[in-house]
Amino acid sequence: MKLxxxxxxxxxxxxxxxxxxxxxxLSPGQILLGxxxxxxxPVFTLRFWPERVRVHKPLTLMRFLAVVxxxxxxxxxxxxxLILGGPKHVKPAFVRVPLALRTDLGISLLANTVSxxxxxxxxWLSPDRSHLVVHGxxxxxxDALIAEIKRRYEAPxxxxxxxx
Amino acid sequence: MLEMMLSVLIVVGALxxxxxxxxxxxxxxxxxxxxxxxxxxxxxxxxxxxASVLYFSxxxxxxxxxxxxxxxxxxxxxxxxAHLLAKAALHLRVRSIAPPPPEAEEPLADTRVRTGD
Amino acid sequence: xxxxxxSIAFALVSGALLLSLWRLLRGPxxxxxxxxxxxxxxxxxxxxxxxxxxxSSSLYFEAxxxxxxxxxVGTVALCKYLLRxxxxx
Numbered sequence: 001m002k003l004x005x006x007x008x009x010x011x012x013x014x015x016x017x018x019x020x021x022x023x024x025x026l027s028p029g030q031i032l033l034g035x036x037x038x039x040x041x042p043v044f045t046l047r048f049w050p051e052r053v054r055v056h057k058p059l060t061l062m063r064f065l066a067v068v069x070x071x072x073x074x075x076x077x078x079x080x081x082l083i084l085g086g087p088k089h090v091k092p093a094f095v096r097v098p099l100a101l102r103t104d105l106g107i108s109l110l111a112n113t114v115s116x117x118x119x120x121x122x123x124w125l126s127p128d129r130s131h132l133v134v135h136g137x138x139x140x141x142x143d144a145l146i147a148e149i150k151r152r153y154e155a156p157x158x159x160x161x162x163x164x
Numbered sequence: 165m166l167e168m169m170l171s172v173l174i175v176v177g178a179l180x181x182x183x184x185x186x187x188x189x190x191x192x193x194x195x196x197x198x199x200x201x202x203x204x205x206x207x208x209x210x211x212x213x214x215a216s217v218l219y220f221s222x223x224x225x226x227x228x229x230x231x232x233x234x235x236x237x238x239x240x241x242x243x244x245x246a247h248l249l250a251k252a253a254l255h256l257r258v259r260s261i262a263p264p265p266p267e268a269e270e271p272l273a274d275t276r277v278r279t280g281d
Numbered sequence: 282x283x284x285x286x287x288s289i290a291f292a293l294v295s296g297a298l299l300l301s302l303w304r305l306l307r308g309p310x311x312x313x314x315x316x317x318x319x320x321x322x323x324x325x326x327x328x329x330x331x332x333x334x335x336x337s338s339s340l341y342f343e344a345x346x347x348x349x350x351x352x353x354v355g356t357v358a359l360c361k362y363l364l365r366x367x368x369x370x
Contacts, residue, residue, distance in 0.1 A: 075203055083186055092195055112243040112244070121195075121198055121246050122247050124250065174334070175293075178327065181293065181297045182294070188320055197313065205323050205324070234330075234345055238326075241349070245360070256312065258313075
């Protein structure tokens, strides 16, 4: 019964917060309306979200978010320097990253993180979901890049969302 | 002091936006061009939006945080569109400096058989 | 100080728009043009935010949000078209 009434406990406060940001107000009426929307939208769109998201280690998640933020900043400086250096300085390559993640959520989180961070864009996911093909802007050592992605991003995602 | 910070944020944001587009215009093949707009431009616009939050919040009319929504939205959508563009380019066999992975270019590599080209 | 910074930023973002437009016209491949369009709309968001600061008006925020959403949907629809030859299956 609990599952039917509140299918996504994390989504409700997030939706309420987005509503408050959208109307740019903190009046009690808007908070109430935000909470109602946050409750109603997950209930009525339940068929699109059959899986229930569970966060297992909030602290690891926080640390992961901090690492990603830091990497986004550094990545941008590095990419900006490469672009200003011109086409001669880039050394692009495709690398295949074997995946240990199994769920939709985990894989899409990893792909998005990879796209946002140092000179890499996720380009293609093999149909059997065993490999993610990543395009790197400057790849000197493909194996080091793969190891870095697996250690820095995949391991924490697996720990937080797929602890089995 | 605040004005100083605002000015720096605005100029840095605009500079990153410019560098992203410069990468788009300057680099040699599609896959390397993809990097400029998805990263530099997103961060540049993010910095501009933070500057906007600071500017409107300090005018004495209370907090104004709704620009954060646009930032959030851009940071969620930029990797998705980059991934789709890369996938479409692999599918169309766009010229690439780096040798593309052979299995990704197979016509049947997609889970569904494509129809009608 | 702020007005000088906003002027410099206007020039930089306009330059970015021109560079994206150049790529849009030149191609050479379809994904290049879609990427250029994608960049153009993100640059437009930057321009609108700057205009909002310049005119001290928060009216432009709604326009920026709408462009962000519609631009993303447009990019996804175009990519989908390239991948499948069809948008709605």
